[in-house]
């Protein structure tokens with residue numbers, strides 16, 4: 001079951017990464033000058049790709065137990081990728097041409113920076129349980145890169161959200177959905193449900 005889950009995540013990440021690079025770096029273009037916005041697109045891709053690639057290794061129990069030194073090294077690569085990818089996302093988020101996407105993108109980038117920093121701080125204090133939960137949150141936000149593009153395909157190719165007639169409202173709606181829904185589902189399983197179970201067993 002877990003094998004199918006992770007294979008699906010890796011295949012979807014690779015597929016949408018290929019399409020996003022093709023779209024931005026081949027078809028659309030990355031801006032006219034170095035600062036507007038070539039530097040930002042290149043550095044965003046070069047850094048944000050690190051957590052996307054290293055994430056599955058970090059959650060793979062067999063790999064972590066057998067190669068703890070690699071887990072530590074890749075963990076640092078993951079964190080640096082998120083922090084630099086998140087900072088460049090803040091800039092790209094503010095300057096993007098889609099006004100309805102600015103607020104959800106900025107909140108997503110800020111949460112990504114926060115969850116990843118928290119994962120780092122907690123493991124420095126050797127709080128493995130808190131570290132695991134913050135890593136789950138951080139990687140869920142990393143995967144919003146994939147969720148956003150799946151939703152975009154559903155909207156543009158399969159009439160998803162067809163009850164919203166205004167295109168800008170539709171775009172902003174699925175931009176919000178791409179990270180709010182995954183992080184709520186994850187919170188349900190790692191935080192709310194365990195609290196309810198604890199409450200039940202203590203009464």
Ligand code: HEM
Nearest residue numbers: 020021024048049052089092093096105108109141142145
């Ligand atoms: C999770 C936090 C993230 C945020 C807030 C974010 C934000 C953004 C923004 C605002 C843009 C520019 C959109 C535009 O102006 O057209 C962008 C583009 C891009 N991002 Fe991210 N990003 C995130 C994560 C990632 C990850 C994990 C990857 C993986 C490699 C990634 C890869 C890309 C690529 C390839 C582009 C260029 C293609 C495109 O414009 O669609 N991003 N991102």
